[in-house]
Amino acid sequence: MPRKLSAVDPLRLDNQICFAVYSATHAFNRVYKPLLDRLGLTYPQYLVMLVLWERDDVPVKDIGEKLFLDSGTLTPLLKRLEAAHLVKRTRSSEDERQVLIALTPQGHALKEKARSVPQSILAASDCSVPELVAMKDEIVALRDRLNAVIGE
Amino acid sequence: MPRKLSAVDPLRLDNQICFAVYSATHAFNRVYKPLLDRLGLTYPQYLVMLVLWERDDVPVKDIGEKLFLDSGTLTPLLKRLEAAHLVKRTRSSEDERQVLIALTPQGHALKEKARSVPQSILAASDCSVPELVAMKDEIVALRDRLNAVIGE
DNA sequence: TCACATTTAATTGTTCGCAATTGAATGTAC
DNA sequence: GTACATTCAATTGCGAACAATTAAATGTGA
Structure with a gap:
């Protein structure tokens, strides 16, 4: 007895692992939303803060490599974190191409609320x-x- | 001998399953990009087409329920698919609140290129x-x- | 040294994703 | 049958995500 054709149709939505991953990402986002609202962070901002809580005073590039994001995403995001007084952006004196991201005291303090x-x-x-x-x-x-x- | 603290730090980036899922979504996207460029589709548009290739002439709401997306995302996306002559949007005569999405001949034909x-x-x-x-x-x-x- | 390539962030423009609101159509209670 | 609530799509506004380009700083080779 042959199994249902739909079980092996490669173009069927339910057979796509990519859709499983894609929809799980959004489900995580929706669970995080109320928790992160209390911290005043979006989920991508939370990821940046996780990176910085491990080690700060790092160039934008380093954050991008850890999160697989580029400056087109990070530059405006980091500006919003700066506007929220959680980070400070300073151009490196050793290499003026780099912008170093450091936590403010409030940025450090937020880690406790995130635990x-x-x-x-x-x-x-x-x-x-x-x-x-x-x-x-x-x-x-x-x-x-x-x-x-x-x-x- | 205690294992490394970092292995159990709940705030460590590498310990977050959500980040694994989030970054896998982006990795999938980047792999799909060149393939879908040839079809003239973005990844979310491809998902909508997968739904419609299974069954079309369905209201926006049905597509949204399958993909976990709302009208704020789908309305503009479907308008772009309509502008690309892949779907047709028609207000239902039975229930004028609904907009039915049907594939055009080109929309049907694209399935072969997607295989x-x-x-x-x-x-x-x-x-x-x-x-x-x-x-x-x-x-x-x-x-x-x-x-x-x-x-x- | 000077031309050239590389690196790094920032910028621009397009597309998602969602919260919140709007407005029209439909359903329900009394 | 008239209020009232509900449903559905569209709209608005904001924050990602990324491609492509720009501009400045740095590195490299002849």
């Missing part, structure tokens, strides 16, 4: 930590294989 | 079909759990 975010997300995902870690590793591996192809 | 896309993506992902299907199912399950929380 509760990951566990809220964990609760919403309704999934064990080991399961999530395994999924994350698989998705990162897939992403890296895709990115490898782009470079060709 | 090669999925296998190019499969090749780029450098992954077996069963592995991809398993990942897709896990991600969809996670997405649905996240979406369930949003409705609360």
